[in-house]
Amino acid sequence: MWAFPFRLRPTYASKFLPKPGYSCVVLSTHALRINLDTREEETLLNFEVPVRSFTKLDGVKSEHALCVVSGNSNKNAIITRLVNRYAFLGDISSARITFNQIQKKDAYLWNSMLAAYVRRGSYNEALECYRQFLLSSDVQPDFYTFPPLLKACRSLSDGKRLHCMVLKLGYEVDVFVSASLVHLYSRNGLLDIARDIFDCMPLRDMGSWNAMLSGYCQNENAYEALDILYSIKSEGLKMDSVTICSVLPMVAQLNDVLSGLMIHVHIIKHGLEFDLFVNNALINMYAKLGHLADGQYIFDCMVTKDVVSWNSMIAACEQNNDPITACWLFRRMLSVGEKPDLLTMVSLASAVAQVNDSQSALVLHCYCTRRNWLSDGIVIGNAVMDMYAKLGNLNDAKKVFDCLPAKDVISWNTLITGYTQNGLASEALEAYWLMEKCEYVSPNHGTWVNVLPACAALGALKEGMRFHGLVTKNGLFADVFVGTCVVDMYGKCGRLDYAMSLFYKISRISTVPWNAMISCHGIHGHANQCVELFEEMLDAGVQPDYITFVSLLSACSHAGLLDKGKLYFQMMKEKCGLKPGLKHYGCMVDLLGRAGHLEEAYQFIKDMPIHPDASIWGAVLGACRVHGNAELGAFASERLFEVDSDNVGYYVLLSNIYASAGKWELIGDVPTVDYSEMKHQPGYIINQGFKNTCNCGIFLKRE
DNA sequence: CTAGGGTTAG
Incomplete structure (x- = not known):
């Protein structure tokens, strides 16, 4: 049995170094801070590293680093602190300049540089730094090297190579290292491997539990996630802010309002309601659950907000049919000096489309183009394209599409949807044929729910039948929406016999397939079949909705079924509690x-x-x-x-x-x-x- | 010097 390594967390001198209005003095045994106005001295902390020279660290520029280093015998200690300080300030180039000043680097210094890159999100640079670290044969990586490095691994193969290295050096016994491994595997969907490593850990801190839990949450394994939550509780541990941030999105996805409220109570009880991340997660959860007002309340109460808070609130309004507030929030965001980012624009594009404002659409497009965001990623390109398509401006949508640096299924689907929604069914099919020629994209559920209605609109039975074949081949016929689109296509193309037999093969728990079938019969003037289907639907215990009655009443009106029509209109109001629309x-x-x-x-x-x-x-x-x-x-x-x-x-x-x-x-x-x-x-x-x-x-x- | 968390079409 090996001893579990136990390390004290050092106090970071870097926290106390430069501060405006103060001068810092680093002595051999301790550091002082002098207030430049009052001349008051404040002892900061005792160093464990002896620093002989009298040093002023009054700024954060690299010149100062040079001045510190000159004539100092313990260069490494000072340099390392400076690198960390620069990393904390986000000034990665100064950190690198400082780092490069030392020829003989120790592991601590390498680790600091590595962590600086990872903190900035410069993952490739971090991996490159590690490679150089290995080449400088005089020092070995230590416990501190691996957690940030494992975070930097974007690809699983890099991660596996590092895992081997960890095993070779025997570092898997470290809590942080093994928790990072758990996270690496669960992030890549390999939950079984992650779980094995997790189960082998002799000691687990909150971070280890969270790593495992977030793995389950992000891979939609609600059952296992609940199990972990239960274990956390039985270990006598309490959910911390990170646990909550992992769990809330899952709660929203499961539409579990009660658990959401219980977690919110936990947050207030344990004083986590001032945590920025927790609040952002709460806004998102309430938005997804459709409780816009609760999200708004949290947002209004937040003292510090970051760009994610604003984005979440804008997205919340946009997704809950309040695009006007979304636009207003955007203006507020600008006026308080918060810089919008790419994801702000994604939500805003959708809001602009909803308020039908072509002028703003153009402004938004220009804003993104000026910042070069459209060539950066496809997400924003897809959003702008979707915005134009929703405004009915298919020309500009197509132009944006053509300029996309890469096209994914969503790009293609957005274009096809744009055509279908604007009644351009043959253009939609043409776009689909072009998509089919691209080897790297394969149509998904979102493609079929647009392409099949296009066939229905054109009466293109032959094409539709081919798509039916492809849908069956991909196993997507089982999807209620896709299945309904197939049924609808046959119905609209005049093959009510096929439509009917397929209708009985799909799941009929929701109103969707029933509505489609009733509408198809209505279009062909078969009012009696509509009425029969409607009665059958009631017998099956499916609650009719707004659309059901539109199809049913329209069938009655076309066939002149006056009494039946009146009856169903009454039924809708009285029995089903639906408010009739226009x-x-x-x-x-x-x-x-x-x-x-x-x-x-x-x-x-x-x-x-x-x-x-x-x-x-x-x-x-x-x-x-x-x-x-x-x-x-x-x-x-x-x-x-x-x-x-x-x-x-x-x-x-x-x-x-x-x-x-x-x-x-x-x-x-x-x-x-x-x-x-x-x-x-x-x-x-x-x-x-x-x-x-x-x-x-x-x-x-x-x- | 270390982990773990948030926003992306229909």
Whole structure:
């Protein structure tokens, strides 16, 4: 049995060195700090390293380092302290200059330089430094060398090589070294190896437990993570801030509000509520759980905020449908002097798209381009592209896409989604074909849920069938969304038989597949099948939602099932507790109108709790055209021109109503669009088209 | 001189 190494944590002299307004004096036995204003002296600490010379360390510039070193017999000790000080201040080049001044470096000095690189995130430089360390054959790496070095290993093969070195030198007995190994393996998903090392540790400090726990949390192993949490408790240890930061994202992912609240209580009970990381994690958790106000409260209470706090809050607003606040927070962030980073822009891009602000979109794009962020990583490029696509600006989205330094599945999916969402189904398929040619990207679930609807929109059955094959091959048919898209594609392409048989092969716990199937039957006018499916859905215990009723009511209106439609509308309000939206009211007006109950439809609109939009009045107008009610038609069109004066179709409808009622003199009263103002607008061509349609539609008929 | 933690499409 070997003895477990036990080391005291040294007090860091570097903490006490330079400070504005003070002069530091380092004596052989202790260090002094003199306040330059009051001349008061303060003893800082006793050094374990003898420093013979009288030294002033009043600044942090490298010249001072030189002045310290000159004539000092214990250069290594001073240099090492300076390297650490520079590392603490983030001045890596000064640290390196200072480091290079010593020819005969000891392990302590090498370790300091290594740690300085790792602290800055310069991992490759750290590994290079280690290589030089090994080459300088006179000294060996020690316990302190490996933990930062293992953190610097981005690739598993480097990590394994270091692991061998650790074993060769017998350093696996160190708590920090083995905890770093645990972390290395769990970060790379090799949880079994990590667990083996963890289990072999004879002593575990909080850091070891946290390393194992974060491994489980990040690899979505909730069960094992809980087990570790339980063990921590039974060892008599308490969750510290790091434990909490690992666990909170998992709590959010499991949508476990109760555990989240319990951890929040723990935080307050143990005085961790002032920890920056803990607060940031709490904001993120509450945002993911949809409790925006709680996140906002934490954010407002935070005394010190960093860029991550701002980013988290902006993302929280953006993800909880409050893009206006997200934009406002961004302005606040700038005004308090916090520098936005790449991830700020990722969230902001999404917020800008949600508020539909093309001007800001351009500004944001320029902001990122100026900082060269678009060539740095794909994440921000994808976000900017998505923003343009959501604003309907596919040209710029494509331009950003073409300029991306590398394209991943998300880039391709964003482009394809952009096309699909903007009704450009054939462009979406073309983009998919280009994607298929790239060997290094393979389509995923996000690809199929866009490509299949594109096929459905185009009626491209043959392509759709090919995609169905690929989906099955990749085992993605089992995914509810992908499976539903396949069913929907067959349904929309007219193969309701295939759609139905596949429908019964997918999981029908959620409303998604039911809605798709009901809508497909509705589109083909099979209202009775819709009703049957709906009843079946209720029998299966699936609670219908907003979309279910849109499909169902629209099927009823197309088939003229007046009573059924009314029944389901009541059912939605009373039994299902759903508040009808504009779409539902639209269906009902259409239903009443088509059945010729124009007065009832009008009464229905008057009783609506929400303001009717163009689609509602459009439905009335259409019904007036069919049933020849010129008076109500005129009234409806007045309302219509108030809300949507540019839509050509409505003018045509009104003209036709007058024409069929024989009221030719009124056709001149149909308001026309003032083209002079519209010449520069995208709708101009369409409106010009309207002029001809109106004339042809009416006057040819008369002759 | 050492670990462990946070934000990324649909």
